Amino acid sequence: xxxxxxxxxxxxxxxxxxxxxxxxxxxxxxxxxxxxxxxxxxxxxxxxxxxxxxxxxxxxxxxxxxxxxxxxxxxxxxxxxxxxxxxxxxxxxxxxxxxxxxxxxxxxxxxxxxxxxxxxxxxxxxxxxxxxxxxxxxxxxxxxxxxxxxxxxxxxxxxxxxxxxxxxxxxxxxxxxxxxxxxxxxxxxxxxxxxxxxxxxxxxxxxxxxxxxxxxxxxxxxxxxxxxxxxxxxxxxxxxxxxxxxxxxxxxxxxxxxxxxxxxxxxxxxxxxxxxxxxxxxxxxxxxxxxxxxxxxxxxxxxxxxxxxxxxxxxxxxxxxxxxxxxxxxxxxxxxxxxxxxxxxxxxxxxxxxxxxxxxxxxxxxxxxxxxx
Numbered sequence: 036x037x038x039x040x041x042x043x044x045x046x047x048x049x050x051x052x053x054x055x056x057x058x059x060x061x062x063x064x065x066x067x068x069x070x071x072x073x074x075x076x077x078x079x080x081x082x083x084x085x086x087x088x089x090x091x092x093x094x095x096x097x098x099x100x101x102x103x104x105x106x107x108x109x110x111x112x113x114x115x116x117x118x119x120x121x122x123x124x125x126x127x128x129x130x131x132x133x134x135x136x137x138x139x140x141x142x143x144x145x146x147x148x149x150x151x152x153x154x155x156x157x158x159x160x161x162x163x164x165x166x167x168x169x170x171x172x173x174x175x176x177x178x179x180x181x182x183x184x185x186x187x188x189x190x191x192x193x194x195x196x197x198x199x200x201x202x203x204x205x206x207x208x209x210x211x212x213x214x215x216x217x218x219x220x221x222x223x224x225x226x227x228x229x230x231x232x233x234x235x236x237x238x239x240x241x242x243x244x245x246x247x248x249x250x251x252x253x254x255x256x257x258x259x260x261x262x263x264x265x266x267x268x269x270x271x272x273x274x275x276x277x278x279x280x281x282x283x284x285x286x287x288x289x290x291x292x293x294x295x296x297x298x299x300x301x302x303x304x305x306x307x308x309x310x311x312x313x314x315x316x317x318x319x320x321x322x323x324x325x326x327x328x329x330x331x332x333x334x335x336x337x338x339x340x341x342x343x344x345x346x347x348x349x350x351x352x353x354x355x356x357x358x359x360x361x362x363x364x365x366x367x368x369x370x371x372x373x374x375x376x377x378x379x380x381x382x383x384x385x386x387x388x389x390x391x392x393x394x395x396x397x398x399x400x401x402x403x404x405x406x407x408x
Contacts, residue, residue: 083105083106084105084106085103085104085105085106086103086104086105086106086138086139086140086141086142087102087103087104087141087142088100088101088102088103088104088110088112088136088138088141088142088144089101089141089142089143089144090112090143090144090145090146091143091144091145091146092145092146092148093126093145093146093147093148094116094120094123094147094148094149095116095117095120095148096114096115096116096117096120096122096146096148097114097115097117098112098113098114098115098146099112099113099115100112100113100133104138105138106138106139107137107138107139108137108138109135109136109137109138110135110136110138111133111134111135111136112125112132112133112134112135112136112144112146113132113133113134114132114146114148116148117148120148120149121148121149121290121293121294121340121341122146122147122148122149122293122294123147123148123149123290123293123294124147124293125144125145125146125147126144126145126146126147127144130293149290149294156169156170156171156172156403156404157169157170157171157172157190157338157341157342157343158170158286158287158288158341158342158343159288159289159290159341159406160262160266160286160288160289160343160403161261161262161266161267161289162254162258162259162261162262162266162403163257163258163261163265166258166405167289167405167406168254168258168403168404168405168406169403169404169406170286170343170401170402170403171186171241171244171251171401171402171403171404172186172187172190172244173186173187173188173189173190173192174186174187174190174192174193174210174345174346174348174399174400174401175187175210175212175236175241175399175400175401175402176194176208176209176210177208177209177210177212177220177221178205178206178207178208178209179201179202179203179204179205179206179209179220179221180204180205180206181206183242184236184239184240184241184242185208185241185242185243185244186241186243186244186402187210189279189331190278190334190338190343190344190345190346191278191279191281191283191331191334191344191346192346193210193281193346193348193349193359193399194207194208194209194210194211194348195348195349195356195359195360196356196359197209198210198211198351198356198397199351199354199355199356200354201221201223201351201354201397202221203221205221209221210348210399210400211348211349211350211351211356211397211398211399212236212366212397212398212400213229213230213394213395213396213397214230214233214366214370214376214394214395214396214398215230215232215233215234215235215366215368215376215394216230216234216236217234217235217236217237217238217239218234218238219234220236223353223354224353224395225352225353225395226395227373227374227375227393227394227395228373229395230376230394230395231373233368233370233376235252235253235368236251236253236400236402237249237250237251237252237253237402241402250404251402251403251404252368252402252403252404252405253366253367253368253400253402253403254367254368254403255367255368255369255377256367256368256369256377256389257369258367259365259367259377259379259388259389260388260389262286262388263316263379263386263388264311264388266289267289270303270305270306271287271291271303271305271306272286272287272288272289272291272303273285273286273287273303273304273305274301274302274303274304274305274307274323274326274327275304275309275323275324275325275326275327275381275383275386276324276326276327276328276329276344277324277325277327277328277329278329278331278334278344278346279329279330279331279334281346281347281360282324282346282347282360282361282363282383283324283344283345283346283347283363283381284344284345284363284381284386285301285327285337285342285343285344286342286343286344286345287301287341287342287343288340288341288342288343290341291340291341291342294340294341295340296336296337296339296340298333298336299329299333299336299337300327301327301337302326302327304316304323304326304386307323307326308321308323309323309386314387314388314389315385315386315387315388315389315390316385316386316387317384317385317386318384318385319384320384321383321384322383322384323383323384323386324383343401345363345365345379345381345399345401346363346399347359347360347361347362347363347381347382348363348364348399349361349362349363349364350362350364350396350397350398351396351397351398352395352396352397356397361382361383362380362381362382363379363380363381363382363399364378364379364380364392364396364398364399365378365379365380365398365399365400365401366378366398366399366400367379370394371391374393374394375391375392375393375394376391376392376394377389377390377391378390378391378392378398380392
């Protein structure tokens, strides 16, 4: 009790004559004492401990809010992902961003940023129990006169009826290809026997995505099926919709719950009435394209978070182009029989992840990169 009284007296004297006495002393229960400078006193004359908030990053991004804080101060951490990455979580499992922390101790945290794709890739999607891929930024396109491959500038871009100009010397661009025509993209034969083996389009250099051969490949039939009816929360991670006035299918990445952007909404088509019937989704007399509608600027927010859009680009039969804007057909790498190969196909009221069609038909191609085996 005597020591406590002495400590209080020392505190009062220190505050009263701060210019003359620069220290205060506090005795501890073991008989020792601690000396504090007057400048370290808070506004009511008590010592306020200072704690440190330290941060590191995993992946690419920056953090603001680290530093030193007095006890009970609230620090605000904000994680900002670099281009090609998205914020996933803090090292202690919290996904709050911004995140407020009441400083009662020293903290050390790591912000985990996840890569949203490979070279020019978008999103991270499970296509089997052990494999993830990222999608190309748009449908594959080819210019015969320069032998150049590229990805469409926007995910909702498609060429449509201009595909009827397909030829070995055509100087425009085409984006509807017969099955496996990675080495013969301008083939127009309607005989399925002329498409007997699969040559992946991804074997070619893509001019606006690394320009290196072999970076990309085509999904198999089983991978398309797993994407729409196998991965965790598959029924919540796809929907039909309209982007910048174009009908198509929307795919959300595996980690959508953690990266979904504010200010835009998404409605899974299964929740809106799509039902699984043995091997495909369907609804009777419905318009699933009406489930989601985005302007180009709204879609950019979705794409920045890893969402993929597959436009309904129609199909080509020889040099005739049909169903543009209404139906979408995307090749798999899997042959069905001597005349058919498997495809993803969809329309206003159905989606077949394991449909099949004639190998001579010209369908869209969306390539992927494998991220994990």
